[in-house]
Amino acid sequence: MTPLLQVEKVSKYYGRRIGCADVSFDLYPGEVMGIVGESGSGKSTLLSCLAGHLVPDSGAVRFDTRADGLRDTVTMSEPERRMLGRTDWAFVHQHARDGLRMNVSAGGNVGERLMAVNARHYGEIRDKAIDWLGRVEISDDRIDDRPTAFSGGMQQRLQIARNLVTGPRLVFMDEPTGGLDVSVQARLLDLMRGLVREMNLSAIIVTHDLAVVRLLADRLMVMKDGHMVETGLTDQVLDDPQHAYTQLLVSSVLQV
Amino acid sequence: MINVRNVTKSFTLHNQGGVEIPVVVGASFQVAAGSCVALVGASGAGKSTLMRMIYGNYLTQSGQIIVGDTDVVQAQPREILKLRRETLGYVSQFLRVVPRVSTLDVVAEPLLATGHAKAEAIAQAAALLARLNIPERLWTLSPTTFSGGEQQRVNIARGFAHSYPALLLDEPTASLDPINRATVLEMIQEAKARGAAIIGIFHDQAAREAICDHLIDVTAYAPRSAA
Numbered sequence: 258m259t260p261l262l263q264v265e266k267v268s269k270y271y272g273r274r275i276g277c278a279d280v281s282f283d284l285y286p287g288e289v290m291g292i293v294g295e296s297g298s299g300k301s302t303l304l305s306c307l308a309g310h311l312v313p314d315s316g317a318v319r320f321d322t323r324a325d326g327l328r329d330t331v332t333m334s335e336p337e338r339r340m341l342g343r344t345d346w347a348f349v350h351q352h353a354r355d356g357l358r359m360n361v362s363a364g365g366n367v368g369e370r371l372m373a374v375n376a377r378h379y380g381e382i383r384d385k386a387i388d389w390l391g392r393v394e395i396s397d398d399r400i401d402d403r404p405t406a407f408s409g410g411m412q413q414r415l416q417i418a419r420n421l422v423t424g425p426r427l428v429f430m431d432e433p434t435g436g437l438d439v440s441v442q443a444r445l446l447d448l449m450r451g452l453v454r455e456m457n458l459s460a461i462i463v464t465h466d467l468a469v470v471r472l473l474a475d476r477l478m479v480m481k482d483g484h485m486v487e488t489g490l491t492d493q494v495l496d497d498p499q500h501a502y503t504q505l506l507v508s509s510v511l512q513v
Numbered sequence: 514m515i516n517v518r519n520v521t522k523s524f525t526l527h528n529q530g531g532v533e534i535p536v537v538v539g540a541s542f543q544v545a546a547g548s549c550v551a552l553v554g555a556s557g558a559g560k561s562t563l564m565r566m567i568y569g570n571y572l573t574q575s576g577q578i579i580v581g582d583t584d585v586v587q588a589q590p591r592e593i594l595k596l597r598r599e600t601l602g603y604v605s606q607f608l609r610v611v612p613r614v615s616t617l618d619v620v621a622e623p624l625l626a627t628g629h630a631k632a633e634a635i636a637q638a639a640a641l642l643a644r645l646n647i648p649e650r651l652w653t654l655s656p657t658t659f660s661g662g663e664q665q666r667v668n669i670a671r672g673f674a675h676s677y678p679a680l681l682l683d684e685p686t687a688s689l690d691p692i693n694r695a696t697v698l699e700m701i702q703e704a705k706a707r708g709a710a711i712i713g714i715f716h717d718q719a720a721r722e723a724i725c726d727h728l729i730d731v732t733a734y735a736p737r738s739a740a
Contacts, residue, residue: 288594443611443613444613446611446612447611447614454625475590476591490569490570490590492570496570497571497572499572504527505527505528508528
């Protein structure tokens with residue numbers, strides 16, 4: 258089976274400081290991988306390199322494109338990479354306002370992604386937007402409201418709808434449940450699990466919340482100081498951590 | 514069906530002075546399809562550890578653990594995930610679920626994951642819950658608020674939803690009343706009859722005698738220095 262994403266020795270330096278160094282892994286269709294580590298460990302830098310927001314200094318990020326199979330997204334042309342970003346990829350930001358247009362209606366936010374892939378029929382776009390708002394549990398009488406009038410949890414769900422409406426194959430998520438109430442978090446986690454299964458999505462989720470990865474991710478990568486220190490099945494890494502840092506991380510979680 | 518060959522496991526505690534604690538040394542045994550093996554030994558002898566190694570939850574340092582045609586010791590994460598989805602079921606002592614997901618959906622999940630239609634999966638989940646005497650008014654609630662015995666029965670229903678060819682059961686009858694205990698033993702017998710290979714940990718001796726074909730004393734695999 259061809260991996261959906263093949264990451265080989267990706268490194269990114271900020272001057273002489275390490276952002277992330279020598280990270281390699283394969284992600285297969287339908288797999289959800291979590292990346293954990295403390296702040297400054299390089300997990301967001303890595304995610305940005307994978308999603309094409311940052312250009313890595315070395316290494317390759319190969320994506321299984323629909324037309325030509327595995328292509329290195331680091332060396333492909335900017336228009337091609339942007340096209341991937343609109344079609345096969347989705348990026349869910351930690352702060353919903355980074356991923357939404359705050360002065361455009363909820364329906365417009367979802368519809369814009371569709372128009373970017375050449376949907377033109379107003380009725381169809383609006384129907385699809387209503388359908389997706391429903392899937393993320395936003396009632397259709399809010400379709401003409403702006404995200405500024407939404408709660409944090411609703412904004413996050415709207416951002417997910419906006420990202421998934423075009424049927425992407427790979428979703429990048431940066432702390433998707435950060436800053437949300439635990440009650441809102443639980444609902445969002447359940448929603449994401451359902452969507453991943455129904456759409457056979459692959460996802461890479463950066464978080465520092467071990468409970469979130471245990472529930473969402475099949476596989477886990479632990480980062481420290483820009484390096485990948487441990488990787489494996491999520492429950493195996495959490496229940497039988499091998500590296501000193503992972504053991505410290507797992508044993509530091511507060512019990513509720 | 515399950516073939517454990519000369520496996521070894523130790524824990525290294527890096528943050529406690531790098532102490533190395535050997536827990537399993539040279540364990541070897543086999544479980545044929547349609548038979549049930551009980552792991553026995555005192556508390557702390559390594560029964561659950563061995564079971565978790567077979568499930569791929571704990572890493573194994575050396576040896577082979579063949580389940581179906583997968584070597585759990587060498588397998589990639591995605592191969593283990595496939596094995597768990599299709600071949601190897603595990604009923605742990607504790608239920609771990611996403612908060613606020615209904616009991617029906619929790620039990621139906623293994624069926625949805627193997628590609629069954631939603632309606633069929635829900636119907637089968639309902640039948641299992643009814644058989645295990647979980648009152649119907651609780652089905653739409655999350656099992657996180659249930660009593661210990663109820664949670665355990667939900668866990669069992671989930672573990673038996675898909676007809677796994679191999680099953681690991683960690684104390685499946687521990688906190689059950691006599692009627693439910695009998696139901697669970699009956700379900701294990703049925704799984705054996707359809708050809709499942711089963712490894713179980715039962716402190717309940719009567720249960721063990723009723724359903725197990727062999728006993729494996731894991732004390733034999735405990736390292737001498739620690740014993």
